[in-house]
Amino acid sequence: MISNLIYRKIFTLLKVQYSNMLEYRVEIALWAISGIIPFFMLNIWTNNNLNESINISNVLLSRYFLCAFFVRQFSVVWVVFSFEEDSLMGKVSPYLIQPLNPFFRYFAQHLAEQITRFPFALIIAFFFFIFNPESIWMPNLGILLLSIVSTFLSFLIQFLIQSIVACLCFWTEKASSIERLLFIPTLFLSGLLAPVVSFPSYVKSWIYWTPFPYLIDFPANLLSGNKTNISGGLSMQILWIFLLFPLFKKIWSEGTKKYTAMGS
Amino acid sequence: MNLRKYLKVYKKFLHTSLASELEYKTNILVDLITAILSLVGSIFLLSIFFQNNGYIGGWKFEQALIIQAIYTILNGITNTWFNPNLTEIVKHIREGTLDFVLLKPIDSQFFISLKKINPSGFLEIMLGFLLLFFCIRINQINLSSSFLTLSSITLSCSICILYSLWFFISTTTIWFVKTWNAIEVLRSFLYIGRFPLNSFSFSIRIFFSVFIPIAFITTIPSEVFLGISVLWKILLEVIVAIIFLITSRKFWLFAIKFYSSASS
Numbered sequence: 001m002i003s004n005l006i007y008r009k010i011f012t013l014l015k016v017q018y019s020n021m022l023e024y025r026v027e028i029a030l031w032a033i034s035g036i037i038p039f040f041m042l043n044i045w046t047n048n049n050l051n052e053s054i055n056i057s058n059v060l061l062s063r064y065f066l067c068a069f070f071v072r073q074f075s076v077v078w079v080v081f082s083f084e085e086d087s088l089m090g091k092v093s094p095y096l097i098q099p100l101n102p103f104f105r106y107f108a109q110h111l112a113e114q115i116t117r118f119p120f121a122l123i124i125a126f127f128f129f130i131f132n133p134e135s136i137w138m139p140n141l142g143i144l145l146l147s148i149v150s151t152f153l154s155f156l157i158q159f160l161i162q163s164i165v166a167c168l169c170f171w172t173e174k175a176s177s178i179e180r181l182l183f184i185p186t187l188f189l190s191g192l193l194a195p196v197v198s199f200p201s202y203v204k205s206w207i208y209w210t211p212f213p214y215l216i217d218f219p220a221n222l223l224s225g226n227k228t229n230i231s232g233g234l235s236m237q238i239l240w241i242f243l244l245f246p247l248f249k250k251i252w253s254e255g256t257k258k259y260t261a262m263g264s
Numbered sequence: 265m266n267l268r269k270y271l272k273v274y275k276k277f278l279h280t281s282l283a284s285e286l287e288y289k290t291n292i293l294v295d296l297i298t299a300i301l302s303l304v305g306s307i308f309l310l311s312i313f314f315q316n317n318g319y320i321g322g323w324k325f326e327q328a329l330i331i332q333a334i335y336t337i338l339n340g341i342t343n344t345w346f347n348p349n350l351t352e353i354v355k356h357i358r359e360g361t362l363d364f365v366l367l368k369p370i371d372s373q374f375f376i377s378l379k380k381i382n383p384s385g386f387l388e389i390m391l392g393f394l395l396l397f398f399c400i401r402i403n404q405i406n407l408s409s410s411f412l413t414l415s416s417i418t419l420s421c422s423i424c425i426l427y428s429l430w431f432f433i434s435t436t437t438i439w440f441v442k443t444w445n446a447i448e449v450l451r452s453f454l455y456i457g458r459f460p461l462n463s464f465s466f467s468i469r470i471f472f473s474v475f476i477p478i479a480f481i482t483t484i485p486s487e488v489f490l491g492i493s494v495l496w497k498i499l500l501e502v503i504v505a506i507i508f509l510i511t512s513r514k515f516w517l518f519a520i521k522f523y524s525s526a527s528s
Contacts, residue, residue, distance in 0.1 A: 026440070027444070027445050028445075030445035030446050030448065030449050031445040031448060033449050033452075034445060034448035034449045034451065034452040035452070036452060037452050037455050040455065040456055040464070040468070043464050043465050043468055044313065044320070044459060044463050044464065046465075047321075047463060047464060047465045048313070048317065048320050048321065048463055050313055050316075050317060050320075053315060053316035053317070172290070174288055174291050177291045177294045177295055177298070178294060180294075180295075180298050181294055181297055181298045181301065184298060184301040184302045184305055185301070185305070187305065188305035188306075188308060188309060193309055194309060194312050194313075198312055198315070199312065200311070200312070200315065203308075
């Protein structure tokens with residue numbers, strides 16, 4: 001009975017958000033295009049033969065950057081911006097009365113957006129293969145499933161981090177600037193612009209203890225067939241989720257007590 | 265056109281927007297840290313590229329730093345003026361408040377492009393100049409008057425091109441209403457400006473100098489700094505800047521004919 005109710009809740013949320021997202025197809029297509037920075041980076045790497053020094057062949061490197069593009073496409077999170085707007089406009093108040101944590105709403109929004117984005121990402125990948133036909137490959141089913149799982153875990157980590165930052169809205173109103181600050185290490189250390197193996201050793205010695213390499217580098221290596229520690233990476237991802245989730249619950253319960261219903 | 269009137273109006277703009285922005289003082293501090301981290305991050309990325317190579321696209325590390333400095337200055341200018349104002353256009357058009365702008369007895373493009381200011385961008389501009397002075401020292405550039413005039417001409421042309429690109433995309437909002445993500449696409453393309461143009465492959469170089477002249481924005485001023493620029497390139501940049509300014513102005517005047525207000 002209860003599980004049926006939860007199932008219906010999830011289904012309705014997803015359906016509503018998906019039809020909402022379909023309205024903005026062009027938007028999402030443009031957003032998908034804006035994620036092509038990894039391809040520019042690939043161009044610098046291969047055009048200057050930089051990959052020789054890190055012992056990755058051209059083909060494997062181009063697969064890596066394609067996968068980095070894909071992982072990034074399906075782990076983009078913007079919950080802090082939505083939440084900030086909603087809380088400044090006082091829209092959070094009605095959400096708080098409902099017997100559903102508003103973050104489920106945002107979560108469904110993100111999932112629906114990913115579904116809408118999928119065909120556009122495929123089209124971009126198709127063009128990528130036209131220009132780089134030698135890098136076409138087919139990962140085996142097990143690896144594919146594992147990398148989908150790890151991409152989803154990466155999405156979850158980022159969603160949790162951003163939700164924690166979003167909860168700071170209860171105290172500071174403008175939490176998005178903190179998110180922009182956090183985005184900088186994410187951009188440079190996650191492996192979106194350069195694979196983590198190429199980092200100098202003084203960075204590599206500590207980076208695997210931070211969540212960053214598990215956001216893009218690990219799933220992308222897994223999917224592209226580059227060398228990586230599968231069980232270690234997955235367990236670190238799960239570990240970070242277990243660390244972040246209680247933190248989110250704590251800050252949420254503290255924050256809702258502070259809530260002052262701005263704008264209404 | 266009455267210059268004194270416009271100066272007076274601009275003074276008022278500065279006053280009101282600074283007053284409202286300084287309300288969020290911690291925000292400015294966070295933005296400063298973001299700017300510093302983002303500069304550190306891009307130098308880190310650059311150092312990865314130069315790890316085992318002396319040259320990238322014919323540029324040494326010290327020379328490529330100049331591009332980084334100019335990019336930081338231009339990014340600061342974007343964050344101070346272009347970003348806060350031109351994202352506002354989207355809001356004006358969506359909510360129909362562009363009516364009030366068009367009714368005012370001053371030029372609408374002037375109003376819309378200079379109304380707001382974001383003081384945290386200043387810090388980024390200063391950071392960029394600091395790095396630039398550092399580069400002038402390590403590259404042993406001697407400052408002559410002809411060098412100073414040429415570099416200021418090319419830099420101001422870059423600013424004009426950048427402004428026109430932003431303004432052009434924001435203007436399309438009149439037809440497409442939501443163009444947040446078109447701006448994101450431009451942002452990701454601008455990312456190319458962080459690296460010497462020669463480090464990319466031929467097709468990308470052509471695309472970013474003919475269709476979207478991002479190549480001009482940072483590479484040509486940097487070449488002037490290094491004294492390796494040729495006259496026709498500088499002339500070309502001036503011509504491109506003038507063409508872009510004029511067309512973006514014409515395009516705006518053309519576009520407001522199609523403006524049909526909202527919710528009124």
